[in-house]
Amino acid sequence: xxxxxxxxxxxxxxxxAASLLVIAQRNPIYSVLLLIASFGxxxxxxxxxxxxxxxxxxxxxxxxxxxxxxxxxxMLLNAPHEETEYDERVHPLLRPxxxxxxxxxxxxxxxxxxxxLARGVDTGAFPGGAVTSVAVIGRSLFTxxxxxxxxxxxxILVAMVGAVVLARRxxxxxxxxxxxx
Amino acid sequence: xxxxxxxxxxxxCVAAAGIAAMVAEAFREPGERMPIAGxxxxxxxxxxxxxxxxxxxxxxxxxxxxxxxxxLFVTGTLIIVGLLSLGISGPxxxxxxxxxxxxxxxxxxxxxxxxxxATATDLLVIFLxxxxxxxxxxxxxxIRRDSPASSEAAFKYFLLGAFASAFFLYxxxxxxxxxxxxxxxxxxxxxxxxxxxxxxxxxxxxGLLIVGFGFKVAAVPFHMWTPDAYEGAPPAVTAFMSTGVxxxxxxAFVRVFLSAFEPLRGHWSEAIWMLAAATMILxxxxxxxxxxxxxxxxxxxxxxxxxxxxxxxxxNDFGKGAVLFYLLTYAxxxxxxxxxIALLETPDRKNDQVxxxxxxxxxxxxxxxxxxxFLLSLGGxxxxxxxxxxxxxxxxxxxxxxxxxAIIGVLTSVISVFFYLRIVVMMYMTPTDxxxxxxxxxxxxxxxxxxxxxxxxxxxxxxxxxxDWAAASISSIF
Numbered sequence: 196x197x198x199x200x201x202x203x204x205x206x207x208x209x210x211x212a213a214s215l216l217v218i219a220q221r222n223p224i225y226s227v228l229l230l231i232a233s234f235g236x237x238x239x240x241x242x243x244x245x246x247x248x249x250x251x252x253x254x255x256x257x258x259x260x261x262x263x264x265x266x267x268x269x270m271l272l273n274a275p276h277e278e279t280e281y282d283e284r285v286h287p288l289l290r291p292x293x294x295x296x297x298x299x300x301x302x303x304x305x306x307x308x309x310x311x312l313a314r315g316v317d318t319g320a321f322p323g324g325a326v327t328s329v330a331v332i333g334r335s336l337f338t339x340x341x342x343x344x345x346x347x348x349x350x351i352l353v354a355m356v357g358a359v360v361l362a363r364r365x366x367x368x369x370x371x372x373x374x375x376x
Numbered sequence: 377x378x379x380x381x382x383x384x385x386x387x388x389c390v391a392a393a394g395i396a397a398m399v400a401e402a403f404r405e406p407g408e409r410m411p412i413a414g415x416x417x418x419x420x421x422x423x424x425x426x427x428x429x430x431x432x433x434x435x436x437x438x439x440x441x442x443x444x445x446x447x448l449f450v451t452g453t454l455i456i457v458g459l460l461s462l463g464i465s466g467p468x469x470x471x472x473x474x475x476x477x478x479x480x481x482x483x484x485x486x487x488x489x490x491x492x493x494a495t496a497t498d499l500l501v502i503f504l505x506x507x508x509x510x511x512x513x514x515x516x517x518x519i520r521r522d523s524p525a526s527s528e529a530a531f532k533y534f535l536l537g538a539f540a541s542a543f544f545l546y547x548x549x550x551x552x553x554x555x556x557x558x559x560x561x562x563x564x565x566x567x568x569x570x571x572x573x574x575x576x577x578x579x580x581x582x583g584l585l586i587v588g589f590g591f592k593v594a595a596v597p598f599h600m601w602t603p604d605a606y607e608g609a610p611p612a613v614t615a616f617m618s619t620g621v622x623x624x625x626x627x628a629f630v631r632v633f634l635s636a637f638e639p640l641r642g643h644w645s646e647a648i649w650m651l652a653a654a655t656m657i658l659x660x661x662x663x664x665x666x667x668x669x670x671x672x673x674x675x676x677x678x679x680x681x682x683x684x685x686x687x688x689x690x691x692n693d694f695g696k697g698a699v700l701f702y703l704l705t706y707a708x709x710x711x712x713x714x715x716x717i718a719l720l721e722t723p724d725r726k727n728d729q730v731x732x733x734x735x736x737x738x739x740x741x742x743x744x745x746x747x748x749x750f751l752l753s754l755g756g757x758x759x760x761x762x763x764x765x766x767x768x769x770x771x772x773x774x775x776x777x778x779x780x781x782a783i784i785g786v787l788t789s790v791i792s793v794f795f796y797l798r799i800v801v802m803m804y805m806t807p808t809d810x811x812x813x814x815x816x817x818x819x820x821x822x823x824x825x826x827x828x829x830x831x832x833x834x835x836x837x838x839x840x841x842x843x844d845w846a847a848a849s850i851s852s853i854f
Contacts, residue, residue, distance in 0.1 A: 342384075342438040346492065346504040349391060353485045353508055356398065357515035360478045 203243055210236035218297070223269045227262060234258040248329050382435040383443035386423035386451050387491040390458070393419020394484030401477020412480045413462045419484060420458045423491070427451050432848075440498035440559070445849035446700070447495035450627040453704045454494065454620055456831075457711065458487040461616040463824030464715035467815075468612040471723055472520055479519060483616060486512035490624035499548045499558040499636075502628050506544070506592065509624060510537050513617045517609040529608020536591070536601045544588025550581035551636075563636040571639040582637065582644050586651070589632075592625035593681045596654040606674035607728075611721060614670065615714030618677045619707035626684055630699055634691055641691060648689045653784050655682030660788040664795050670728050672795055673713055676754055679792060680706050686781050687769045695772035696850040701843055702769055705753070705761035705835055712750040712828035716743055719821060720814045727812050733799050734808035743817070744803045749829045753836070755796040756789050761835035768843075 213233035220226045234257045241250035336344055381388075396415045404410050427448050435443040443451075461483060469476050489508030496502045514537060518530025552558055554577055555566040570578060591598040606614045637644060659679025666672035684706075687698040720727040720743070737744040753760035766789060773782040835842060 340500070342440050343498075343500050343504055346501060346508065349485065349488070350504060350508045350511065352395075353482065353489075353511045353515075356478055356481060356485075357511055360475060360482070360515055361518060361521065 199243060203240065206236045206239040206243070209233075210240065224266070227265050227269060230265075231258045231262050234262070248332055251329075380435060380437050382430060382433070383437035383441045383495065384492075385426040385430070386443075386448075386455075387488040387495075389419050389422035389426060390484050390491065391488040393422075394481045394488065397477050397481040397484060401475070401481070404477065410476070412476050413466065416462045416480050416484050417459065420455050420462070420487070424452070424455045427455065436497075440501045441492065441495050442497045443495055445845075445851075446631070446696075447627070449700050449846060449849040450494035450623055450703065451491045453623050453700075453707055454487055454490050456704070457616065457620045457623065457707050458483070460708065460711045460715070460824055460828055461612060461620070463827075464615060464711065464718055464821050465612040467818050467821050468610045468718050468721070471721070471815075472610060474519055474610070479516070482512040482516050482519075486516070486616075487620065490620050493624040494627035494631075496628070497560045497631070499551060499560070499563075499632070502632070503541075503545060503548055506625075506628070507541065509621060510541065510592075513613075513621060516613045516617070517605055519613070520610055523608075525608040526610070527608075529605045533601050533605040540588050540591030540598065543584050543591070547581050547584030547586075547588055550577055550584065554578060554581060560632065560636040564638060567637060568639040571642075574640060574643060578640065579643070582640065583647075585632065585637075586644065586647060589625060589629045590651060593622055593629060593684070594655075594678050595651045595681055595685060596658045596678065599655070599658070599678050599681075602678055603671045603674040606677070607668065607670045611670065611714050611718035611728075614674075615711040615718070618674070618714065619710050622677070622681060622684075623703045623707055626688070626699060626703060630688055630696065633688065634696065645689055645691070648685055649778070649781065652682050652685035652689055652781055655679065655685060656784055656788040657682075660792045663792060666795070667730050668728055669717060669730055669733070669799065670714075672730070672799075673710070673717075673754075676792060676795070677710060679788060680710075680754075682788070683766060683769050683785055686773050686778070686785055689781065690769075690772040690776035690778055692772060692776050693847070693850055694768070694775055697843065697846040698765070698768040698772045700846040700849055701839070702765040704842065704846075705765040705832065708828050708831050708835075709750050709753040709760075709762060712746065712825055712832070713754065715821065715825050715828070716747045716750065719743060719817055719825075720812060722813060722815055725813075727814065730799060730802055732812050733802040734806040735811045736803040739811045740814060740817075742822070743814075743825075746825050746829050747803065748800050749832060751796040751800055753832045755793045757793075759833065759836040761832045761839065764836055764839045764843075
């Protein structure tokens with residue numbers, strides 16, 4: 196067994212184990228942290244598939260930005276444990292509502308995967324290597340899409356100003372006097 | 377490709393003014409009054425100057441921004457929208473103690489995004505411009521943080537807007553998958569080859585793009601956010617977003633559908649036909665039963681979106697010119713009407729019920745007269761500009777063979793007169809014991825409204841010159 200196959204099995208095992216543990220946790224914080232582990236393992240698989248750009252994006256966007264968002268929401272909701280509406284002894288996964296919904300989603304995903312794999316992968320439309328190289332992506336980002344890139348900076352500036360306007364604390368020196376609406 | 381910067385000068389001026397407003401706010405002492413709106417006026421005047429210089433030059437920057445006359449006409453409309461909105465914002469910002477620097481900065485950034493949306497010739501850039509505009513407008517909607525209605529409006533607008541952006545982006549992705557490009561000219565050449573036998577993917581892309589644009593122009597059935605957002609936002613912001621967003625979105629809508637997807641017109645015109653009919657009918661019929669003036673004007677604005685869709689579906693030279701002229705007159709008129717509402721607001725009362733307008737003629741004859749001009753123009757009475765605009769739209773529809781749409785348009789216009797005149801009757805003929813107590817009218821805001829009214833009457837009586845400009849705008853492209 197080559198080192199690449201070894202790495203594949205290692206990353207695959209971590210990804211599957213972490214994903215299973217995500218749904219088996221009672222504490223949402225643990226779930227979120229395990230999801231990060233799962234994403235990290237996935238990004239390792241992307242590296243093995245010669246897609247370093249996707250791997251890095253996976254870490255930055257999913258494991259970085261989106262998971263931080265999740266963590267914030269979980270902490271803001273202040274819910275260290277899932278709602279114990281049902282009998283505590285029944286495992287969360289075995290309770291009726293989430294189980295049915297999750298089972299439906301899993302079934303849909305399984306059918307999709309089976310359908311996609313049964314059709315075989317037609318790679319003819321996507322020449323391999325051309326778009327995966329970080330250098331190529333970087334060059335096209337700063338030449339063909341230079342203007343779009345600059346517009347994005349204005350977009351982020353607007354988002355930042357907007358977030359500050361909506362979230363900042365009132366300056367006490369400019370606060371309204373009591374009685375004034 | 378030499379990256380000429382000329383075409384982006386107007387929006388760069390406005391964006392620079394936005395940054396200047398931000399920086400000015402940072403240096404403002406608490407409680408100090410600073411003429412931040414003046415910075416915006418300077419930026420917009422610079423943009424106007426650049427627009428005049430660029431006229432007829434067909435400048436293009438980076439291959440994705442094209443300052444053709446069509447885009448420049450809309451840019452000019454947006455500059456007027458920006459100037460008038462800045463003019464009527466003063467009292468709102470003062471009274472509500474809004475953060476002035478951020479308020480004006482966001483308004484200017486949104487204007488820059490709108491200008492980019494009107495001149496962009498690449499789906500990716502159109503999407504980015506749409507987001508710049510939308511994000512700023514979401515925040516402006518919710519900028520009255522201590523008002524639950526404002527926050528609710530902003531939240532609804534944001535959620536539905538994000539959803540619509542996703543549809544739009546999905547449409548772009550499918551188009552890219554089909555054409556391998558996001559530039560409109562390349563998409564057009566590919567679509568021309570596929571027009572005879574379109575694949576389901578093309579329908580999917582078209583449908584998703586129509587949903588995305590339909591949301592931004594508040595076409596029925598994607599209009600749900602409109603009344604709440606227009607009612608909850610401060611009236612000056614409503615004036616800005618009901619006109620600017622619509623103008624920019626329609627400009628991009630026309631550009632994308634009448635250039636990139638022009639070869640497929642036979643496949644999408646039916647869908648837009650139905651959107652136009654539904655939008656005109658619902659906007660008018662639901663508008664009739666509103667008792668809140670802001671909600672009423674929101675439905676009126678939905679209805680006006682329907683008339684613009686009629687011009688779009690007509691698609692002939694007449695119709696494209698009609699879109700431009702209609703956007704200009706609608707923008708000036710609607711800002712005027714919401715400006716009057718903004719001036720009537722007091723810290724204690726919003727004064728936005730129809731009954732609040734009773735006896736306004738006795739209290740504030742000037743405001744009542746201005747409101748009358750705006751409402752009559754919205755209803756399409758000669759000699760106001762709204763009449764000429766509607767007349768052009770309907771004759772474009774008849775020329776293109778859409779007589780049915782023209783009939784629906786005329787009928788809904790007649791019905792809409794009912795709710796516009798209801799306010800006029802309230803103001804002049806309904807005596808009341810408790811007349812509205814509105815604060816003194818600031819000079820700049822009053823002057824802005826007078827200028828809008830003069831423009832409306834001017835465009836109504838002597839529209840030829842501007843109509844010629846509109847005609848010249850569409851002859852250069854498409």
